[in-house]
Amino acid sequence: MGETAQHWDLDTPLADTGLIRLDKKTREGFAKLGLGTIGDALTHYPRRHEDRTHFDRFPEGAMERPVCLHVVVTDCRVSFGRGKGRRGFEATVEPHGGDLLGNRIILRWFNVTYLQKIIAVGHELVVFGLPKESRRRVVIDHPDFEIVESGQTASDAHMGRIVPIYPLSNGVNQKSLRGLLHALLESVTDEMLPDWLPPGDYGGMTRAAAIRCLHYPETLDDLAPAKRYLALEEFTRLQWLLRQRRATHRARGGVPHCGPGAMLESFLDRLPFVPTGAQRRTIAEVRRDLAAPLPMSRLLQGDVGAGKTLVSAAAILLVVEAGFDAALMAPTQILAEQHFRTFRDWLAPLGVDVRLLTGTREESTEMPLFSAAAGHGGTTGSLTIGTHALLHGRAAFENGLGLVVIDEQHKFGVAQREALIGQGESPDVLVMTATPIPRTLTLAFYGDLDVSLLDELPRGRGKIITGIRLTTRTDAAAAFVRDQLAAGRQAYLVYPLIDESDTLDLGAASIEFEAWKKRLSEYRVALLHGRMSSEEKDAVMESFRRGTVQALVSTTVIEVGVDVPNANVMLIYHAERFGLAQLHQLRGRIGRGEHKSFCVLMIPPEQAEARERLRILEETRYGFRIADEDLRLRGPGEVLGTQQSGLPDLKFAEFLGDTRLVEEAAKLAAEMEGETCPC
Numbered sequence: 310m311g312e313t314a315q316h317w318d319l320d321t322p323l324a325d326t327g328l329i330r331l332d333k334k335t336r337e338g339f340a341k342l343g344l345g346t347i348g349d350a351l352t353h354y355p356r357r358h359e360d361r362t363h364f365d366r367f368p369e370g371a372m373e374r375p376v377c378l379h380v381v382v383t384d385c386r387v388s389f390g391r392g393k394g395r396r397g398f399e400a401t402v403e404p405h406g407g408d409l410l411g412n413r414i415i416l417r418w419f420n421v422t423y424l425q426k427i428i429a430v431g432h433e434l435v436v437f438g439l440p441k442e443s444r445r446r447v448v449i450d451h452p453d454f455e456i457v458e459s460g461q462t463a464s465d466a467h468m469g470r471i472v473p474i475y476p477l478s479n480g481v482n483q484k485s486l487r488g489l490l491h492a493l494l495e496s497v498t499d500e501m502l503p504d505w506l507p508p509g510d511y512g513g514m515t516r517a518a519a520i521r522c523l524h525y526p527e528t529l530d531d532l533a534p535a536k537r538y539l540a541l542e543e544f545t546r547l548q549w550l551l552r553q554r555r556a557t558h559r560a561r562g563g564v565p566h567c568g569p570g571a572m573l574e575s576f577l578d579r580l581p582f583v584p585t586g587a588q589r590r591t592i593a594e595v596r597r598d599l600a601a602p603l604p605m606s607r608l609l610q611g612d613v614g615a616g617k618t619l620v621s622a623a624a625i626l627l628v629v630e631a632g633f634d635a636a637l638m639a640p641t642q643i644l645a646e647q648h649f650r651t652f653r654d655w656l657a658p659l660g661v662d663v664r665l666l667t668g669t670r671e672e673s674t675e676m677p678l679f680s681a682a683a684g685h686g687g688t689t690g691s692l693t694i695g696t697h698a699l700l701h702g703r704a705a706f707e708n709g710l711g712l713v714v715i716d717e718q719h720k721f722g723v724a725q726r727e728a729l730i731g732q733g734e735s736p737d738v739l740v741m742t743a744t745p746i747p748r749t750l751t752l753a754f755y756g757d758l759d760v761s762l763l764d765e766l767p768r769g770r771g772k773i774i775t776g777i778r779l780t781t782r783t784d785a786a787a788a789f790v791r792d793q794l795a796a797g798r799q800a801y802l803v804y805p806l807i808d809e810s811d812t813l814d815l816g817a818a819s820i821e822f823e824a825w826k827k828r829l830s831e832y833r834v835a836l837l838h839g840r841m842s843s844e845e846k847d848a849v850m851e852s853f854r855r856g857t858v859q860a861l862v863s864t865t866v867i868e869v870g871v872d873v874p875n876a877n878v879m880l881i882y883h884a885e886r887f888g889l890a891q892l893h894q895l896r897g898r899i900g901r902g903e904h905k906s907f908c909v910l911m912i913p914p915e916q917a918e919a920r921e922r923l924r925i926l927e928e929t930r931y932g933f934r935i936a937d938e939d940l941r942l943r944g945p946g947e948v949l950g951t952q953q954s955g956l957p958d959l960k961f962a963e964f965l966g967d968t969r970l971v972e973e974a975a976k977l978a979a980e981m982e983g984e985t986c987p988c
Contacts, residue, residue: 319348319501328492329485338480350493351502353486354523354539354960355473358532359437362470367404367412368440368447375439379405379457382432383413387422398424405433414440414447416454433457437474455483466491473524490524506542507980514538540961541974544753547959548978551756556982558757559603563735566711567599568630572659573623579658587765588616592623594761598737599627599712605737608755610746611763612932613897617741618648620763621714622655624739629661629690633711633736636704637694638729640717642667642843643850647872648716649694656692666695666704668843700728709733715740743897744890745932747940749971756975764933771877773900775908775927777884777920786880786909787828793878794832794859798904800878802862803895805886807838821882822862832859839866865891867898874902884910885919889939892923893932940966 317326322345324331331339344350365376380402388397397419404412416436418424428434438452457468466472466487475486502517512534519542522535573592577584584592591609598605611617625635637652639645649665656663665671690708693699710733715726730736740758751760778786790800802825804818822836835849835858846866852858854873861867861876865887879899884892892910900906910926912919925938964970 317347317497317501319346319351321347323347323350323489326493326496328496329489334480335485336480338478341478342476342481347493347497350490351497351520351524352960353475353490356476357474358526358529359435359472359474360529361435361468361472364435368414369412370447371441372439375437377435377437378402380414380434380436381405381407382428382430382434385425385428385430387425388417396420396422398422398428400424400428400434402434402436414449416452417448417450419450421451428454428456435468453483471526471529494521494524506545507977509977511538511541516542536961537964537970540964540967541970541977543959543961544964544971544974545977545981547753548756548975549981551754552978552982555606555757558606561604561735563602563604563737565600565602566628566631566633566737567596568627568632570596570627570630572626572630572661575659576622576626576655582767584619585616585763585765585767587611587763588619588767591620591761591763594759595620595624595739596627598759599624604735605739606758607739608751608758608760609739609741609763610751610760611741611743612745612766612930613743613894614766614901615743615763616767617716617743617763618651620761621716621739621741622652624712624714624737625652625692626656626659626661628712628737629692631711632690632708634690634706634708635692635712635714636699636706636710636729636732637692637714637716638699639694639696641866642696643846643866644716645694645696646847652692652694660689662689662691664691664693664704666693666698668696668698697725700725702732704732706732710736712736713738717742717744744894745936747933747936747966749965749968750940752971752975753965756978771900771902771904771906773896773906773908773930775896775910777910777912777923777927779917780882780911780913783911786911787825789907789909790860790878790880791829791832793907794829797875798878799853799856799858799873799876800860800880801867801876801898802860803867803879803881804862804864805883807840807864818862818864825860825862829860833857834860834862837861837863837866839864865895867895872901873898875904877902877904877906879906879908880911881908882911883913883916884923885912885916888943889922889925889935890932892926893930893935896926896930 323329323339324336326347329335339345342353344353359377361377361379364379367378368376381404382400383403384401386399388399397417398421399418400416401413402416416438434454434456436449436452436454438449440447440449442448453474455467467484473487473490475483475490477483477486499515499517502520504516506516514534514537516538519535519538522531523539526532526535595605595607598607609617609620621637625637628635637648639648645667646665649663653663690711693704693706695704698704713726713729713733713736715729715738726738726740730738746755790802793800802821804821806817807819818836818838822834826834833852835852837846837849837853841849849858849861853861853876856875877899879896881887881892881895887895896908899908908926910923912923922942925935929935959965
């Protein structure tokens, strides 16, 4: 037997409680779920709940939402369908109690024949799934199910109450995990689950009450305040961690990395356009940071085309004029090489050595020194632009690394950012993103950074007209593309896949490339996708930039950074497959010149309901409004994409759209700054 409950604490290993038998397979399953201690288990929250005091009405046809049913199995059989691997298992079920005699549905599992050893005639089941109609039968495909054991009552963990349904792993089944959590909650005391939020009014909720309620609520309405309390706790912890990271970064100390500004003024005077007010304001913010004896940590947010590159150039010039080196890291070779060309054209006339370092290329302008620059050693620093190759120590920062600029920072993890920063002595850091981030997500995930916002687009940008069309009108779309090419413009034709898929009925770039060559036979059409070698991608993009290729059939590899001002048409096929923010990012590849531009979102007829979601792209080019709508529709998990390395996974990410909650967490974390987090 394990320890007695009196000797437990949250760090007590589950194996020592004696509440569950952990054989090798179960132990491996628990490890995959991150369940090692009592504390791990108590914070392994249900993914949903089933009200097993009142089951749903037995379905007589297809329904729009899943149902939870208490049923009896009346027939079982292994089924044989058409095609390879189409064997499956079917169970015919009727309502428990027989109050709807003759009403039955079919539960189907494809390619899961082992269930014939588990489910038998006469078994009582609780099933959860979406009813639909197939061949005049009501069926539920691959439902969640549990076998109800005789004698189960409202006092146990599994029936007659609102029951939690947990995330699982191989080797861990629902009933054993639920039984463990039920036993733990019966055994642990509230003193083992003390509050660690600062004292305040949280709707009468405490940490112990919230955890107990989230596992076994009395009513479904009780779940909302419990989740909200635990979300506030989680976000406060996240904010506290970010503040600690900021404090650690500042504790390193630093030196000013700001030159007098002669190179910057010369650069701005040479520009063929006037910077926007937002650019000038942001340059001033960056300049103050660079002149301070504390290392800069600043996030530069700007909509597509807002001019972040110009701001980063200003920062780089101030640093190299002070005699320090600068590094700019981009997520792809295409973007790194585009930055190299841009900065070479901008900075080489000022005498700045601009270098390129990627996995396959090294290049340098090797320019003479700018006479007005006299840094800490009487020399001008250099700029190295690269990809992940910068992380491997190949860049020799001979003058000391004074500034790190990270473009499209969400493509990099915290560890990668730190690896580059670690090559200098407390360098200043500027991270940039062209993907608009909703305010709540900025508060929640970038609390260790000061934020500058470019909320103004430069003048002279062409107007972009966005429309939604059906894929059945591709011939008309092709005629429109031909008209634009005849006028001397260029076009992007974007697809979600590289190759044809056996499971997804979507357009593929490699297949549609051949079709577009025929549709645009009088023009040169090229193909671009992520599986091509760097040399192949470079050659294609260079041909497109020069105008020797008029139409580019591509995947989303062109999403970031590609700048071809003459391209004014973009067709995006299966636009319903993309998030709004990603579509906005893709659209940003056009409208970069003076010509009126056209973005056409192509959707199949059966996806007509997607038109409502996509309509906001017709209405606005303001990325932050689009990002807020994306957050509302898809949730923060989809909008954020891969979680940043170095931050905890969030269990209550759905609350990140709640501005008041996120702001309250930031306030509480500020009150706790300097304290040891009890979390």
